[in-house]
Amino acid sequence: MGLEIMDDVRKDFVRNMLSEGDREDGRGFREYREISLKRDIINKAEGSACVKLGDTEVLVGAKLEVGSPFPDSPTEGVLITNAELVPLASPEFESGPPNEKSIQLARVVDRGIRGAGVIDLEKLCIEEGEKVWILFLDIHVLDNNGNLIDAAALGAIAALQNIRVPNERYGLTGDETLQVHDTPVDVTMVEIDGTIVVDPTCNEENAATNRLTVISNADGSLSGLQKTGSNGMKEETIVEMVELGIEKAGEIREKFLKVPS
Amino acid sequence: MKKEGEIEFIKDGKRVDGRRFDELRNIKIEVGVLKRADGSCYFELGDNKVLAAVYGPREMHPRHAQDAKMAVVKFRYNMAPFSVDDRKRPGPDRRSVEISKVSREALDPVILREYYPKAAIEVYVEILQSDAGTRTAGINAASVALADAGVPMRDLVSSVAVGKVGGEIVLDLNAVEDNYGEADMPIAMIARRNTITALQMDGNLTKDEFEKGLKLAMKACQQIYELQRAALIGRYNKDESAKSKDRGT
Numbered sequence: 001m002g003l004e005i006m007d008d009v010r011k012d013f014v015r016n017m018l019s020e021g022d023r024e025d026g027r028g029f030r031e032y033r034e035i036s037l038k039r040d041i042i043n044k045a046e047g048s049a050c051v052k053l054g055d056t057e058v059l060v061g062a063k064l065e066v067g068s069p070f071p072d073s074p075t076e077g078v079l080i081t082n083a084e085l086v087p088l089a090s091p092e093f094e095s096g097p098p099n100e101k102s103i104q105l106a107r108v109v110d111r112g113i114r115g116a117g118v119i120d121l122e123k124l125c126i127e128e129g130e131k132v133w134i135l136f137l138d139i140h141v142l143d144n145n146g147n148l149i150d151a152a153a154l155g156a157i158a159a160l161q162n163i164r165v166p167n168e169r170y171g172l173t174g175d176e177t178l179q180v181h182d183t184p185v186d187v188t189m190v191e192i193d194g195t196i197v198v199d200p201t202c203n204e205e206n207a208a209t210n211r212l213t214v215i216s217n218a219d220g221s222l223s224g225l226q227k228t229g230s231n232g233m234k235e236e237t238i239v240e241m242v243e244l245g246i247e248k249a250g251e252i253r254e255k256f257l258k259v260p261s
Numbered sequence: 262m263k264k265e266g267e268i269e270f271i272k273d274g275k276r277v278d279g280r281r282f283d284e285l286r287n288i289k290i291e292v293g294v295l296k297r298a299d300g301s302c303y304f305e306l307g308d309n310k311v312l313a314a315v316y317g318p319r320e321m322h323p324r325h326a327q328d329a330k331m332a333v334v335k336f337r338y339n340m341a342p343f344s345v346d347d348r349k350r351p352g353p354d355r356r357s358v359e360i361s362k363v364s365r366e367a368l369d370p371v372i373l374r375e376y377y378p379k380a381a382i383e384v385y386v387e388i389l390q391s392d393a394g395t396r397t398a399g400i401n402a403a404s405v406a407l408a409d410a411g412v413p414m415r416d417l418v419s420s421v422a423v424g425k426v427g428g429e430i431v432l433d434l435n436a437v438e439d440n441y442g443e444a445d446m447p448i449a450m451i452a453r454r455n456t457i458t459a460l461q462m463d464g465n466l467t468k469d470e471f472e473k474g475l476k477l478a479m480k481a482c483q484q485i486y487e488l489q490r491a492a493l494i495g496r497y498n499k500d501e502s503a504k505s506k507d508r509g510t
Contacts, residue, residue, distance in 0.1 A: 004329065072347075100362040103355045111463045115444075212460070222471055225446070225462035230369030232456030235479065239472060246468060 007206060014207040018195050024203060025054070030244065032199045037154065037256050039162050046166060047178075049158035053199065055145035060137065060155035062163055066126065066170050067134040077124020077132040081110035083139035083152065090144040106139060108186070108226045109153045112215035113137075115223030116184035118160060123179065126172065133165065146201035149213050149226075153186035157257055183257040184223045185249035188213045189241050191233065196241060198248060212238065214245025218253060222246075268441050270427030277438065282431045285421070285481055286394075290401075290492035292409050300410025302492075304402035307435060308392035313402035314385045315410040321381035331374035332382050336365035338399055340388040360396045367400050367420065367449035367459035373413040382412055393439035394422050400449050400459070405489050409496065417489050418458055419482040420449035423474040425466060430474045432481050446471070448478045452486035455479065 017024055027033065033054030042048040047062035069076060083106035085093045098106075113119065124133035137159065139152045163178040190200040190208035197204055205211065209231040215224035222242070227233065270277060280286070286307030295301035298314035305311070321327040338361045340349050353361075364386070372382060384407065386399040400420035407414060424434040426442035439445055444464025450457045457479075466474065 098355070098358075100358050103358045104362060107355060107359050115463050115465055117465075217465075221465055221467045222462060223465050225460055225471075227363075227457070227460040228366065230366050232370045232451055232454070232458045233460075234456065235475060238457060238460065238475070242468060242471060 010203045011207040014203050015193055018192055018197070023197065024201060027199075029195060030198045030248070032248070032252070033201075035154070035252070035256065037158055039158055045159075047159040047161070047163035049155040049162075051151045051155040051158070053147060053151040053154075054201070055143060056147060056151050057141075057143040058148060058151040058155050059140045059142055060152060060159045061140065062159045063136045063138070064163070064166060065134045065136070066131055069125070069129065069132040073121075074129035075125045076121040077119075078134045079110070079113065079119060079121065079137065080134065081106045081113070081137045081139070081156070083109070083141070085141050085144070085148075089141045093141075093144070104226070104228070105148055105152060108149055108213055108215075108224065109137075109139065109156050111224040111226070112153055112184040112186055113156065113160070115215065116182040116217045118157065118180055118182050118184065120179065120181060135163075144202065146203075146205050147188050147199050150186045150188050150199060153184070153215070154252065154256065157183055157185075161257070161259065180259075182217050182223075183253050184215050184217050185252050185257070186213050186215045186224075187245035187248045187252075189244065190229075191237060191241075194237075196237070196244065198244065210237075212241045212245075214242050214249070216246045216249045220246055220250070268437065270438065270442070271429055276426070276431060278435055280431075282429055283477060283481070285433045285484060286435065288485065288488050290405060290488055292405055292492050292496035298406070298410070300406045300408070300412070302402040302405040302409060304398050304405070306392075306394055306398040306401075306433070308390060309388070309395055309398045310390040311395065311398040311402045312387045312389060313399065313406040315383065315403070315406045315412065316385070317382040317410075318377040318380035318412070319383075321379060327379040328374075330378055332372070332377035332380040334365050334369055334372060334374065335381055335383045336361045336368070336386070336403070337384070338364055338386045338388070338396065340391060340395070344388045344391040360399075363459050363461060364396060364400050364403065364449075368403060368407065368418055370456070370458050371404075371415045371418055371451060372407065373415065376413055382407075391436075393434050393436040394447070397421050397433075397447050397449070401485060401489060405492060408493055416451045416453055417486055418449050419452045419485040419489060420447065420459065421478050421481045421485060422447040423478045423481075425464065425470060425474070430470055430477060432477055444470075444474075446474050446478070448475070448482070450479060450482045452482045 045061035289305040300315040397420040425444040446462040449459035
């Protein structure tokens with residue numbers, strides 16, 4: 001009960017600051033927190049990345065295993081994206097089976113990767129109808145200070161960018177790199193009292209009337225959208241957020257996902 | 262998104278099922294079809310057959326999940342095992358958990374939850390037969406069922422999907438279009454206020470296509486709203502001529 005009062009206090013704090021043109025950490029409304037991206041930090045994983053988005057920290061690991069394809073797609077490998085909100089990462093997270101928050105996080109990240117055709121799943125086929133690579137993308141949240149989706153999605157693409165397919169471990173010849181065909185970037189914005197704010201902190205997420213994640217590709221097209229929150233939005237706000245999302249995605253891609261040629 | 266090109270989606274300006282680009286499938290709405298529920302609705306959208314039931318407001322269990330300021334809306338989207346080509350394993354999977362969350366958030370804005378602190382308003386949607394667009398049909402059915410239950414609401418919520426097939430932006434994808442098309446974008450809105458309460462997209466769209474699709478969906482929601490309204494009025498008219506037991510085959 002006491003906590004509920006604190007929630008209200010924090011919400012008012014965020015809203016009051018915004019009404020004075022300020023954010024709790026002094027950022028501009030359309031400014032991301034500082035992003036740092038480290039690749040290849042887990043030796044046991046075929047690809048990995050750690051993303052820090054301000055105080056938010058997410059680790060993504062990719063593992064490849066040999067398994068059976070789905071009956072309706074015998075020539076395609078399988079991509080499975082999963083997210084764990086472990087209790088280490090936030091006082092609000094509890095251990096237990098995946099809940100709707102972790103499922104949504106995993107599915108939104110997954111949607112961008114599929115929509116953009118990042119991985120050619122046919123390339124992950126070893127033997128039609130029998131053996132394919134199962135690519136597990138596991139999102140492990142380490143510190144939740146807001147905007148897990150953007151951090152996880154960036155980590156996911158970075159992890160995919162340096163995957164080595166462990167052919168030799170499974171008696172196949174020669175390890176090879178996995179080709180990545182696009183670099184979708186998730187940009188999450190919240191609307192608080194009619195103001196659009198990019199890359200929300202936890203307090204801003206809680207104070208938000210609405211949240212929209214815009215996933216866009218290198219060519220500026222969209223490969224996914226997800227609205228969250230129990231309030232309605234105006235068409236103009238959504239269109240504005242989509243434009244802003246595409247713009248911000250371009251900046252992040254340029255800085256972090258450009259493959260040196 | 263998947264293998265297209267093998268299917269001719271557009272022929273002579275018509276779609277695989279003969280519809281125009283901006284044409285909805287047939288919609289049938291029945292109100293108050295279940296005895297035990299406080300409110301209910303049967304909704305058909307083309308080959309989709311969906312039932313929604315509302316219970317409450319009633320006591321929220323578990324109690325620690327109560328909200329001291331307003332009612333909690335519980336929404337469960339569930340597919341019957343026989344509703345799809347390959348039997349669906351019973352029980353919630355990741356897809357249905359996400360759809361339940363998005364659907365609940367689509368309805369939250371119209372429900373006067375602050376009237377019932379600590380209570381639960383429970384919405385149960387069962388997909389009996391599925392042919393793409395089940396979540397939109399579920400939201401439409403739930404909205405009508407909530408009204409039928411007498412839950413105080415600001416307005417109705419209407420929902421529809423738009424998508425891209427054969428390079429065209431089209432309304433209300435059927436199963437073939439959804440499975441092999443290029444993009445799918447379900448939305449929900451409060452039609453009379455032009456306020457969007459749910460928005461998702463998967464696949465690939467340009468920004469212009471997105472804006473065109475959004476406009477198309479918003480227009481169609483107005484049509485669906487009129488049908489929902491007519492169904493509710495029909496149910497509560499004295500000569501209950503609209504009351505039919507026909508629940509399809």
